[in-house]
Amino acid sequence: xxxxxxxxxxxxxxxxxxxxxxxxxxxxxxxxxxxxxxxxxxxxxxxxxxxxxxxxxxxxxxxxxxxxxxxxxxxxxxxxxxxxxxxxxxxxxxxxxxxxxxxxxxxxxxxxxxxxxxxxxxxxxxxxxxxxxxxxxxxxxxxxxxxxxxxxxxxxxxxxxxxxxxxxxxxxxxxxxxxxxxxxxxxxxxxxxxxxxxxxxxxxxxxxxxxxxxxxxxxxxxxxxxxxxxxxxxxxxxxxxxxxxxxxxxxxxxxxxxxxxxxxxxxxxxxxxxxxxxxxxxxxxxxxxxxxxxxxxxxxxxxxxxxxxxxxxxxxxxxxxxxxxxxxxxxxxxxxxxxxxxxxxxxxxxxxxxxxxxxxxxxxxxxxxxxxxxxxxxxxxxxxxx
Ligand code: ADP
Numbered sequence: 001x002x003x004x005x006x007x008x009x010x011x012x013x014x015x016x017x018x019x020x021x022x023x024x025x026x027x028x029x030x031x032x033x034x035x036x037x038x039x040x041x042x043x044x045x046x047x048x049x050x051x052x053x054x055x056x057x058x059x060x061x062x063x064x065x066x067x068x069x070x071x072x073x074x075x076x077x078x079x080x081x082x083x084x085x086x087x088x089x090x091x092x093x094x095x096x097x098x099x100x101x102x103x104x105x106x107x108x109x110x111x112x113x114x115x116x117x118x119x120x121x122x123x124x125x126x127x128x129x130x131x132x133x134x135x136x137x138x139x140x141x142x143x144x145x146x147x148x149x150x151x152x153x154x155x156x157x158x159x160x161x162x163x164x165x166x167x168x169x170x171x172x173x174x175x176x177x178x179x180x181x182x183x184x185x186x187x188x189x190x191x192x193x194x195x196x197x198x199x200x201x202x203x204x205x206x207x208x209x210x211x212x213x214x215x216x217x218x219x220x221x222x223x224x225x226x227x228x229x230x231x232x233x234x235x236x237x238x239x240x241x242x243x244x245x246x247x248x249x250x251x252x253x254x255x256x257x258x259x260x261x262x263x264x265x266x267x268x269x270x271x272x273x274x275x276x277x278x279x280x281x282x283x284x285x286x287x288x289x290x291x292x293x294x295x296x297x298x299x300x301x302x303x304x305x306x307x308x309x310x311x312x313x314x315x316x317x318x319x320x321x322x323x324x325x326x327x328x329x330x331x332x333x334x335x336x337x338x339x340x341x342x343x344x345x346x347x348x349x350x351x352x353x354x355x356x357x358x359x360x361x362x363x364x365x366x367x368x369x370x371x372x373x374x375x376x377x378x379x380x381x382x383x384x385x386x
Contacts, residue, residue: 007372049117072085073114076162079098080099083132085127106215131165134167135164159217160212167191169367171204185201185307186303188298190291196221222257222264225255257287295326295329308361310360311364322336337352348363
């Protein structure tokens, strides 16, 4: 068995796992352990780790025979100074705990996941891979909020960006698919899943992205509002008697497409719209309107885009969203081939007409593979140093 990496994505109520060969990209096994903390199911993250091993065993994978060389952990927020894939030690855990307030919903369960995995697999190197990493060097003009500079500096308030592993992977895949150097391309990547973000990438380096200090900024998402006037928060706090926590929960969990239309899944949303549900219609329209605003803004940031790529659950599967996001943009060099767009597929594909100035692609993201490769890279570098 060749070298494999176990990739763990530990959230508050679920752990997603995958075992992959980083070199070939072959997926050996994957799955998800859900409902952590729910009564009668998986009580905590230690039990979830056990459940991962049981699931592997049930599929006939003995841990000792998997050829594991590392465990890769997805960590949402790396804060101001963690951005390279980093081998986990006690000092890193301590640093992650310090920056947890920047991502109170995401980082604590990731830390728990790392701690239980280190106990369960103590002989393997564990590597943290940060969702913010790709955007660490965003140009200052894009990374800076126009707020009191000293306060922002003290509290490390900047635009960090998220889904970086996906934006990087997909932009590299786009160049590979087109068989042109990454350095030659101006790209827009639309990562549209339950969380959603856009990035503008020039020559492989990001120059803009829609998420900010936290993953709340930017596009309308499954349950998150994306951009709102900060005044909304103060108004609700003052006048509706809501606490900061109430407002944070509302904006994270009861907003977005579900907050407006009652459904998080776009397949359901379309069904509701077809049956005449006006709230679902409005949710879809608000989602598309925001997406189009960002695409327009990023075309202006870039001047023009060589490639626009859709990825993640909605981007890969929802032809109507792709059509509505890009309709009427022929003047900007952007158009879709209706037939190509409507044809379902599982692999990278072009959906713009032959010869259009901007090539529009659909590329499946693979954050697990990207994390596995990042781990392999760290191990190689480590060997080099030694
Ligand atoms: P996450 O952000 O949780 O990783 P995904 O990228 O897996 O999310 O996207 C999940 C979302 O993708 C679902 O909530 C649903 O809205 C959308 N989706 C998945 N399959 C389809 C499909 N066939 N058609 C339309 N939307 C889909």
